[in-house]
Amino acid sequence: MLNAIIVDDEEFARSSLYFLLQENCEQIHISGIAKSVAEARSLLSQNTIDVIFLDIAMPGENGFELIPNVQHSKAHVIFTTAYDQYALKAIKANALDYLLKPIDIDELKAAVDKASKHISMNKTGQSRTESLQNLAVNLSDRNEIRKISLPNGQGYSLIGIEDIVHIEADSNYSVFHLANEEKITVSKVLKEYEEILPEHQFVRIHKSSIINLDYLKEYSYRNGYEVLLKNGEKIAVSRRRASDLAEKVRSYTSFESEK
Known part of the structure; x- marks a missing residue:
């Protein structure tokens, strides 16, 4: 009871x-x-x-x-x-x-x-x-979410959003790729984190991928749509999300220059 x-x-x-x-x-x-x-x-x-x-x-x-x-x-x-x-x-x-x-x-x-x-x-x-x-x-500061808690089986890992490089969908799970090369798998779908993370900084580029624009190095059309991240990973961009990514990159560049 x-x-x-x-x-x-x-x-x-x-x-x-x-x-x-x-x-x-x-x-x-x-x-x-x-x-x-x-x-x-x-x-x-x-x-x-x-x-x-x-x-x-x-x-x-x-x-x-x-x-x-x-x-x-x-x-x-x-x-x-x-x-x-x-x-x-x-x-x-x-x-x-x-x-x-x-x-x-x-x-x-x-x-x-x-x-x-x-x-x-x-x-x-x-x-x-x-x-x-x-x-x-x-x-206390309603401007944006700064940290998120990720269930890890024994409790929760508290992660700063600046440490998230990208998030990858794996069926009904989400795999967080962090700046220290650690990976954390969470039993929640990608859409939940798409709704939580600051939308000016994180963008859904594919049904199975969300990236942190802080780690975007290159956006290429050469071999189909894809991004190159600062950690060397290449991730495909779906055709229907390409224009949204381009707009987010422009907005994020302006946002960063105004800080």
């Missing part, structure tokens, strides 16, 4: 989530309900909490301001939010769990099952704390 709290300023959201958990997630025991971050801090100080269902947009303090207390408690956070494009991108980049409102029952069950597995396997330690810390950093 996992002890959980619900943190949300909206009464309907609190009561509906409570009902969904009671009816569909028998492994969850609701230890308390808070309508503000201040009330949530009080609950965390008085109880041992395993899971926090945390709303983001709340008056006064938003949900992210509870993060320091969450780190101390080692609870597993599942963010609940109406759509905020940047916040959602930051949450995804740090491989943290979220539920979009209105909450879907199947997605709720999946999130609870995932939390239960992570807690039982004691995977909520240092790597998750680093992900929460990095989320706070990303959200």
